[in-house]
Amino acid sequence: MRSQLCFRCSILCVFPVDSASTVSGLMSIFHEQELTETVHDTNGHGYLATFVGKNGRVAILRVHSHGLVTIDLQCYEEDNIAQLDNLLNALEKKLKVLLNGNITRIKKLPAIVRGANVDRYWPTADGRLIEYDIDRVVYEEDSAYQNIKILHSQQYGNILVLDGDVNLAESDFAYTQAITGNGKENYAGKEVLILGGGDGGILAELVKQKPKMITMVEISFMGSVIDGCKMYMRKTCGNILDNLKGDCYQIFIEDCVPLLKKYVQEGRTFDYVINDLTAIPISTAPEEDSTWEFLRLILDLSIQVLHPSGKYFTQGNSANLTEALSLYEDQLEKLSCPVGFCKEVVCVPSYLEQWVFYTAWKK
């Protein structure tokens, strides 16, 4: 499979550019590299020409009337990249001369690669374009609930990606630390409930502290998060997922809602409830969205099974999603059982954005 590279370069000028003289000055450079132009009518929106050359090369030149020149260059991966670099450099050099140095900014962006076997682009929760150093797909399955990928990154180790969202990498002990209280809690002899947590990071960390019992509830097993992580995220989970039961832990493979309801009915409580199910929804219509409804249900049940002196830990979302975070805080204030809460902003290495974590307790 040949993938396509797309280089792009933009030049911002201090004044409107005279298209005619700029374009004629650049034309010879395109021709030298055997690119043939088609000039398009833009109905008064500046100059636009497309150039087609050998090996499937395509360039798009736009001289926008307000002083912006953009060049897009597409080629195949196996093309002569040095030659295309030369083309961009020659265009840049010529533009500097043509515009008499009246240039505010010249920017050449790294190529975007499309159609590659491995997808390196995983935007942040706040919608920014991010290229990861991912070099191979380690695991991929579609469970009944979600698409599960484990991707290898040179710097972050294996990264768990659920339905296209970066979930946890082997580098991300900071996540586990944040969602378990930053090392300030004492789990020895305590009853702990983990909702989700299929990557095993929280469980592996907390068993070291000799709790009385950790109950973890993860929805699926075969072809699931647990399945992938116990093979390929061992820097995160160690050997804790090899057995569903140990001295001080048990993993239930089931939906947590009926289990939580049963615990409520039995009057069972936990010293710590750690909700590692999902980030809070980005949608800002909590009254209509079923994800918000699910979140409220889990939250309400979790607080009901929380011991009066217990703590509830959960992730929030990107620190930039202030509206979604504030809606979540509204939910916290509407619970049948009143809670207090605090939050902190944490840097989880593979997220490439600051992340908010919450602690809640019964008032």
Place this chain on the structure above:
Amino acid sequence: MRSQLCFRCSILCVFPVDSASTVSGLMSIFHEQELTETVHDTNGHGYLATFVGKNGRVAILRVHSHGLVTIDLQCYEEDNIAQLDNLLNALEKKLKVLLNGNITRIKKLPAIVRGANVDRYWPTADGRLIEYDIDRVVYEEDSAYQNIKILHSQQYGNILVLDGDVNLAESDFAYTQAITGNGKENYAGKEVLILGGGDGGILAELVKQKPKMITMVEISFMGSVIDGCKMYMRKTCGNILDNLKGDCYQIFIEDCVPLLKKYVQEGRTFDYVINDLTAIPISTAPEEDSTWEFLRLILDLSIQVLHPSGKYFTQGNSANLTEALSLYEDQLEKLSCPVGFCKEVVCVPSYLEQWVFYTAWKK
């Protein structure tokens, strides 16, 4: 100034695509949105058409012969983005039908913005495309030595960018901590030399520990890093840069090389030398490159002024630049005075890549 948005979408298929039927199926969607096509001859490299519409809209459709369909859509910032979203969605929906669901991957990337007042694209040291959440330029100066920018990010606070490289943000206490020994050192009563460090982060942190004297050498003052940081990076430097001299510190505004040479001549030593001048060069030709020569000179002089039981701290570079890091380690082994060293990988929030820090000592 109108900036240009460029959306792109790619569809990877499980088998070669029949251009003719695919293209004819998509044409009506482009026509509905009043885009007029020009079909180009690609000399056997698949189908290529450019579409020009109202408001300066341009779309490029390529059906590559090996099973990749790419669509690039350019528009102006003030255009009707919802309408263009509809166009992309309609194309995606139609392609799913035309290709009978034989699709490996559909990817729509966030738009790249060109020509905006604030540049949000600052690639990592290992050359990956990264979009920051930068919303305004706080400070910009060209000193005699470099271009200095301070840019505001919602999540990282103000970010110092030197010659286009992200240097330090107000969120990056992890950097200061790593380059001062991760809180494991005791600076009380010690002699400390800081080379560079103009953002004041290291100085502000170490004065708290009551050292005997911190000598900091920064090359320029007016229109410089110090100047910008003391105004706009106060979460990093506090008020420490307001005065060049305090109870236990002094800042010299001069080139550190003659000063280091003078200290060598006088036989003066320091318990800690912290080199915060620059990351190690990415160039992998250390014998030819003047940056490497500068690095070796500073390293050699620094080790000479290091007390026999002292420690030398410095940053390396991106953890992914293994070749450059290994060349740096070669330099460490070639010094006139033999040194031991260790390194660690640290997550500095605003870097969006893992960073290597070194500690060296006299053998």
